[in-house]
Amino acid sequence: MAKVSLDKSKIKFLLLEGVHQSAVDKLTAAGYTNVEYHKTALPEDELLERIKDAHFVGLRSRTQLTREVFDAAEKLIAVGCFCIGTNQVDLQAAQEKGVAVFNAPYSNTRSVAELVIAEAILLLRGIPEKNAVCHRGGWQKSAVGSFEIRGKTLGIIGYGSIGSQVSVLAESLGMKVIFSDVVTKLPLGNAEQVTQSELLSRADIVSLHVPELASTKMMIGANEIAAMKQGAILINASRGTVVDIDALAKALREERLAGAAIDVFPVEPKGPQDEFVSPLREFDNVILTPHIGGSTMEAQANIGVEVAEKLIKYSDNGTTTSSVNFPEVALSSHGNVHRLLHVHQNVPGVMSAINKVFSENNINIIGQHLQTNEKVGYVVIEVDAANSETALEKVREVEGTIRCRVLF
Numbered sequence: 550m551a552k553v554s555l556d557k558s559k560i561k562f563l564l565l566e567g568v569h570q571s572a573v574d575k576l577t578a579a580g581y582t583n584v585e586y587h588k589t590a591l592p593e594d595e596l597l598e599r600i601k602d603a604h605f606v607g608l609r610s611r612t613q614l615t616r617e618v619f620d621a622a623e624k625l626i627a628v629g630c631f632c633i634g635t636n637q638v639d640l641q642a643a644q645e646k647g648v649a650v651f652n653a654p655y656s657n658t659r660s661v662a663e664l665v666i667a668e669a670i671l672l673l674r675g676i677p678e679k680n681a682v683c684h685r686g687g688w689q690k691s692a693v694g695s696f697e698i699r700g701k702t703l704g705i706i707g708y709g710s711i712g713s714q715v716s717v718l719a720e721s722l723g724m725k726v727i728f729s730d731v732v733t734k735l736p737l738g739n740a741e742q743v744t745q746s747e748l749l750s751r752a753d754i755v756s757l758h759v760p761e762l763a764s765t766k767m768m769i770g771a772n773e774i775a776a777m778k779q780g781a782i783l784i785n786a787s788r789g790t791v792v793d794i795d796a797l798a799k800a801l802r803e804e805r806l807a808g809a810a811i812d813v814f815p816v817e818p819k820g821p822q823d824e825f826v827s828p829l830r831e832f833d834n835v836i837l838t839p840h841i842g843g844s845t846m847e848a849q850a851n852i853g854v855e856v857a858e859k860l861i862k863y864s865d866n867g868t869t870t871s872s873v874n875f876p877e878v879a880l881s882s883h884g885n886v887h888r889l890l891h892v893h894q895n896v897p898g899v900m901s902a903i904n905k906v907f908s909e910n911n912i913n914i915i916g917q918h919l920q921t922n923e924k925v926g927y928v929v930i931e932v933d934a935a936n937s938e939t940a941l942e943k944v945r946e947v948e949g950t951i952r953c954r955v956l957f
């Protein structure tokens with residue numbers, strides 16, 4: 550007997566890193582009651598064990614889904630990143646295994662942008678040092694080194710969702726915004742796109758909003774910091790790999806920069822039990838936050854709903870809309886027909902071999918939806934109920950098949 554649609558209660562969702570309760574509620578309401586919930590990330594050996602029988606896994610920025618983890622996750626159908634960044638997932642390995650990856654590209658954008666603006670104001674006023682001095686019993690009442698942000702130049706590196714949101718908020722406070730990006734972007738309001746080197750030389754505050762990529766690794770090092778204005782401020786709420794922390798510490802020690810706000814680090818503690826180690830701890834003029842740029846109640850609740858909905862749609866009817874590593878197929882619910890979901894290598898001959906299965910076995914195709922990307926093809930074939938088992942058995946044998954399941 551061919552394997553067919555699993556009963557929803559048997560589909561296991563492994564949710565890690567305390568994703569918001571809204572995700573659990575959404576899944577439960579959709580009939581997915583087999584949810585294993587962990588408040589923290591799991592140690593690697595435990596992750597390998599727990600993921601073995603999971604069909605879906607939900608995580609945030611801490612859990613690393615490496616190729617080894619995908620090898621262990623034999624039943625995995627999809628990954629939900631309950632955040633923006635997907636650098637913690639080996640997207641290539643996921644694709645090769647036919648595992649679709651989803652994220653929440655906009656739900657915490659505003660939270661990060663608000664934090665950046667708040668930090669810009671606090672740093673230009675020298676508040677972090679003054680606050681630290683008060684806590685130690687001192688009283689540093691002085692206007693020296695304190696500035697309004699109105700009229701200052703904000704340089705945004707990476708003008709995507711967060712960068713452009715920061716741009717709008719900054720202009721509404723009277724700042725001049727310049728930005729750099731690897732692609733030409735529509736400048737919002739009066740913002741101006743410039744080269745990175747021009748940005749570094751003109752900005753009073755530089756804020757980083759690029760993804761973690763090989764090309765953004767250490768993109769702000771000693772040379773870039775040296776190119777910044779004397780007394781400028783650096784804000785990084787993107788990824789810890791983007792800034793050379795030792796070079797930043799040196800510039801702060803030499804008072805080349807007036808301050809910094811850093812939310813993300815090359816190595817972040819695994820949990821509250823681990824010590825946070827960083828050369829930046831010694832500076833009162835550096836705002837250090839524990840990777841909480843996107844951690845607001847609003848953002849987390851919205852992310853929970855958004856990503857859970859994407860996973861449910863993929864599970865219920867095969868929709869891959871907005872997947873970060875998969876061809877996008879948008880489907881409505883499938884009524885009385887059975888749906889074969891076939892993920893295959895995008896090489897010549899696979900589709901003709903699939904279609905041959907149907908013609909040779911006299912199975913009528915009611916509907917067919919195909920999308921491909923460079924590496925994989927995703928085809929959804931609708932057939933009547935009586936034929937789906939035979940079709941599944943035969944289609945699974947087609948050369949180039951990565952994964953195939955049937956929904957009804």
Ligand SMILES: NC(=O)C1=CN([C@@H]2O[C@H](COP(=O)(O)OP(=O)(O)OC[C@H]3O[C@@H](n4cnc5c(N)ncnc54)[C@H](O)[C@@H]3O)[C@@H](O)[C@H]2O)C=CC1
Nearest residue numbers: 633634707708709710711730731758759760786787842843
């Ligand atoms: N601290 C936190 O809690 C959070 C951090 N993040 C981080 O922020 C990053 C940015 O998020 P979004 O704005 O939503 O991403 P996005 O993808 O909308 O924007 C990124 C922008 O960076 C640009 N870019 C890429 N490489 C570049 C380079 N070398 N130089 C200049 N620009 C470059 C892209 O063209 C794009 O416009 C995420 O990838 C994530 O790592 C996101 C949310 C929360």
Ligand SMILES: O=C(O)C(=O)COP(=O)(O)O
Nearest residue numbers: 609610611632633634843
């Ligand atoms: O959304 C992102 O990319 C973030 O960095 C937020 O990560 P988190 O969910 O807070 O671990």
